[in-house]
Amino acid sequence: xxxxxxxxxxxxxxxxxxxxxxxxxxxxxxxxxxxxxxxxxxxxxxxxxxxxxxxxxxxxxxxxxxxxxxxxxxxxxxxxxxxxxxxxxxxxxxxxxxxxxxxxxxxxxxxxxxxxxxxxxxxxxxxxxxxxxxxxxxxxxxxxxxxxxxxxxxxxxxxxxxxxxxxxxxxxxxxxxxxxxxxxxxxxxxxxxxxxxxxxxxxxxxxxxxxxxxxxxxxxxxxxxxxxxxxxxxxxxxxxxxxxxxxxxxxxxxxx
DNA sequence: ATGGTTGCTTAGCAA
Numbered sequence: 557x558x559x560x561x562x563x564x565x566x567x568x569x570x571x572x573x574x575x576x577x578x579x580x581x582x583x584x585x586x587x588x589x590x591x592x593x594x595x596x597x598x599x600x601x602x603x604x605x606x607x608x609x610x611x612x613x614x615x616x617x618x619x620x621x622x623x624x625x626x627x628x629x630x631x632x633x634x635x636x637x638x639x640x641x642x643x644x645x646x647x648x649x650x651x652x653x654x655x656x657x658x659x660x661x662x663x664x665x666x667x668x669x670x671x672x673x674x675x676x677x678x679x680x681x682x683x684x685x686x687x688x689x690x691x692x693x694x695x696x697x698x699x700x701x702x703x704x705x706x707x708x709x710x711x712x713x714x715x716x717x718x719x720x721x722x723x724x725x726x727x728x729x730x731x732x733x734x735x736x737x738x739x740x741x742x743x744x745x746x747x748x749x750x751x752x753x754x755x756x757x758x759x760x761x762x763x764x765x766x767x768x769x770x771x772x773x774x775x776x777x778x779x780x781x782x783x784x785x786x787x788x789x790x791x792x793x794x795x796x797x798x799x800x801x802x803x804x805x806x807x808x809x810x811x812x
Numbered sequence: 813a814t815g816g817t818t819g820c821t822t823a824g825c826a827a
Binding site: 565566568569590592593616617618664666672704758759760761762763799801802 | 815816817818819820821825826827
């Protein structure tokens with residue numbers, strides 16, 4: 557089973573690239589983030605024609621997440637269903653081929669200390685409670701998405717310039733590590749222990765040409781699946797060329 | 813350098 561996670565930064569402006577990506581990699585499942593559109597305007601037909609079902613949780617202008625899959629998803633759940641007052645579409649879950657798939661777009665956090673930063677930390681706390689309430693670590697489960705956190709300085713090309721920012725702050729790292737400690741494994745790290753590989757480069761300040769990147773997109777697997785992971789890569793080429801997303805897709809394969 | 817680029821929406825926000 558091959559799964560990809562990709563923050564597309566608008567599914568409509570990235571549709572041509574997305575369809576080409578599906579053809580190039582032939583993934584069984586794709587978790588998308590930052591759709592930036594409502595369900596009404598989601599390109600279901602084009603994605604269906606490429607051979608994929610779409611389970612989506614959309615929102616106008618901002619956020620929005622989806623799970624694309626060759627086999628039909630079931631038991632689709634949108635948001636954390638915890639009664640919190642939260643209008644932001646950032647989490648969707650579904651069963652696909654016997655695996656629980658979660659696509660998450662973690663809050664960026666604005667600047668450390670801001671209201672958005674507090675929301676980011678609280679959102680990760682809620683996610684930990686969501687996993688605890690709805691799942692068991694003995695399940696086959698994949699939490700995929702843009703976490704907006706680089707867990708380690710070896711996932712940051714220029715750690716000194718990103719230190720203490722929302723993507724690298726120790727409190728954010730601790731919050732994501734708390735989620736992971738529930739029973740998840742960073743399969744990309746396990747396959748690429750040396751670091752130095754990135755999934756996001758800022759559009760500004762020549763981020764990609766200078767390779768000023770961070771690995772902030774993750775595929776996190778429960779241990780039964782992590783043991784079966786055979787490969788984990790980043791499609792850095794997808795960041796090249798005309799009209800790329802600012803994120804590159806992360807892809808993992810599992811022998812099920 | 814509180815900068816810069818992109819997308820949605822059409823002036824300002826979010827990233």
